[in-house]
Amino acid sequence: MAPAAPHWRRRGMLNRAMFVVRIWRALLIALLTALPGASGAFTVSIAAGTPTTIYLQVGVGTFSGGNYNAGGTPGNNTTINNETVAVAAGAVGNGVAQAMTTDSTAANSFYDGFLFCTATTQLYIGGFYRTSNGGGNTTATVTATVPAALSDGAGHTIPFSQIRWTSSGNADGGAEPFPAASFSAGGVQTVGTIAKNNWAESCWTFSYLNTTLPVAGTYTGRVTYTLTAP
Amino acid sequence: MRTLSVVKAVLAAAAVAAAPLVCHAESSVQTGAATATTGATAHVDFQITIPKFLYLRVGNGSAYTTGTYAANPTVDQITWAPTAAQVGTGTAIAGTGGDLTGGVETAAIVSNSGNVTLNATTSGQLSDGAGDNISFAQITTTASSNTTGTVLPAPVLVDGATSANVVINAPATKVIKQDAKWAFAYANTVTPPAGVYGGVNTNNSRVTYTATMP
Numbered sequence: 001m002a003p004a005a006p007h008w009r010r011r012g013m014l015n016r017a018m019f020v021v022r023i024w025r026a027l028l029i030a031l032l033t034a035l036p037g038a039s040g041a042f043t044v045s046i047a048a049g050t051p052t053t054i055y056l057q058v059g060v061g062t063f064s065g066g067n068y069n070a071g072g073t074p075g076n077n078t079t080i081n082n083e084t085v086a087v088a089a090g091a092v093g094n095g096v097a098q099a100m101t102t103d104s105t106a107a108n109s110f111y112d113g114f115l116f117c118t119a120t121t122q123l124y125i126g127g128f129y130r131t132s133n134g135g136g137n138t139t140a141t142v143t144a145t146v147p148a149a150l151s152d153g154a155g156h157t158i159p160f161s162q163i164r165w166t167s168s169g170n171a172d173g174g175a176e177p178f179p180a181a182s183f184s185a186g187g188v189q190t191v192g193t194i195a196k197n198n199w200a201e202s203c204w205t206f207s208y209l210n211t212t213l214p215v216a217g218t219y220t221g222r223v224t225y226t227l228t229a230p
Numbered sequence: 231m232r233t234l235s236v237v238k239a240v241l242a243a244a245a246v247a248a249a250p251l252v253c254h255a256e257s258s259v260q261t262g263a264a265t266a267t268t269g270a271t272a273h274v275d276f277q278i279t280i281p282k283f284l285y286l287r288v289g290n291g292s293a294y295t296t297g298t299y300a301a302n303p304t305v306d307q308i309t310w311a312p313t314a315a316q317v318g319t320g321t322a323i324a325g326t327g328g329d330l331t332g333g334v335e336t337a338a339i340v341s342n343s344g345n346v347t348l349n350a351t352t353s354g355q356l357s358d359g360a361g362d363n364i365s366f367a368q369i370t371t372t373a374s375s376n377t378t379g380t381v382l383p384a385p386v387l388v389d390g391a392t393s394a395n396v397v398i399n400a401p402a403t404k405v406i407k408q409d410a411k412w413a414f415a416y417a418n419t420v421t422p423p424a425g426v427y428g429g430v431n432t433n434n435s436r437v438t439y440t441a442t443m444p
Binding site for chain 2: 051052053054055056057058059060061062074075076077078079080081082083084085086087088089090092093094095100123127140150156158160162163206208213214215216217218219220221222223224225226227228229230
């Protein structure tokens with residue numbers, strides 16, 4: 001898979017390439033955020049191609065043969081990452097949101113290796129949607145299928161609506177492709193989009209709203225994210 | 231060289247076309263029709279650990295009604311000073327003091343792990359330090375509604391022992407949030423020798439309330 005260099009990037013020698021890319025990424029963000037109406041979040045055009053291909057990564061992922069912009073190939077990674085919090089006894093149900101942490105070690109973008117997220121506090125979400133140039137402007141959608149509640153396995157639950165997230169990324173600014181939100185319990189919600197022939201990514205920081213008084217216990221639940229092309 | 235390049239391209243295309251249609255992973259790639267039907271999926275597991283906690287308030291304390299469950303070392307004092315004409319008449323006398331004044335204290339239990347047992351312990355009868363005593367049976371506690379629908383019952387004070395347990399039964403949710411206004415009164419059915427009985431943590435004045443949860 002051979003991506004085209006975005007129009008604002010230039011290839012250099014191998015050792016300089018990463019440094020040049022990081023500088024360009026930071027400068028681009030600074031420039032875009034200075035322009036009225038511009039979005040500084042990280043999305044980048046990639047070369048069109050067939051067959052239609054989509055790649056979604058939430059947490060750790062796999063790329064072989066280098067990063068995308070160096071011709072690397074996306075792969076499947078079966079590691080399911082966790083977001084956890086242990087509420088202190090004196091804080092249960094006090095309405096102060098409790099920060100969650102992750103065991104995901106994904107910090108660098110597989111697009112260009114840029115250090116994008118802070119591991120253990122931020123969860124990486126990103127991917128690409130590549131297709132032919134024909135067919136007009138289309139957009140791939142990322143949805144989250146959310147259970148109604150986390151459960152302790154003994155009949156007690158905490159609604160998934162008690163979990164929310166913020167969205168950012170190193171050197172990002174403006175609207176994120178995967179913006180901040182909170183879960184809609186027991187449903188399917190759109191959490192972001194990737195425009196045709198684009199790579200898009202964000203870093204999520206989760207928190208537990210802590211506005212209820214649950215029974216003591218450990219509550220778990222799994223969210224499924226799905227990227228679908230039109 | 232050219233032939234080898236063509237073969238390589240064909241093999242790569244074949245590998246992509248042979249990619250699985252169903253993929254559940256934390257990064258996943260899909261091609262062709264599967265990009266619209268199955269899509270690429272990833273999962274995240276969420277876990278929230280809630281500890282056991284038990285909060286008891288009698289008198290001054292934290293704002294439990296707004297979720298603040300903090301320790302407060304303040305020990306309130308309830309006092310009575312009947313007039314000479316009132317002593318021993320049998321007419322109960324309301325106390326002075328308490329966080330709600332007039333001898334009334336806020337009492338609350340908040341917990342999240344099932345039934346709670348509440349009792350009260352004294353170290354003896356109220357004493358004047360000169361050998362004279364007033365039994366704690368002369369101190370009554372009347373519970374009335376505060377902020378919760380269910381009124382938290384008060385233990386009956388006994389002399390030099392732990393009272394009978396008051397069991398607060400938890401609902402199916404196992405979460406208890408009960409409070410009350412506890413009004414302390416002096417029954418005034420005896421005529422003790424003149425003197426000051428009890429005090430500030432002296433002469434058996436202190437009552438210790440204890441809540442426990444399995």
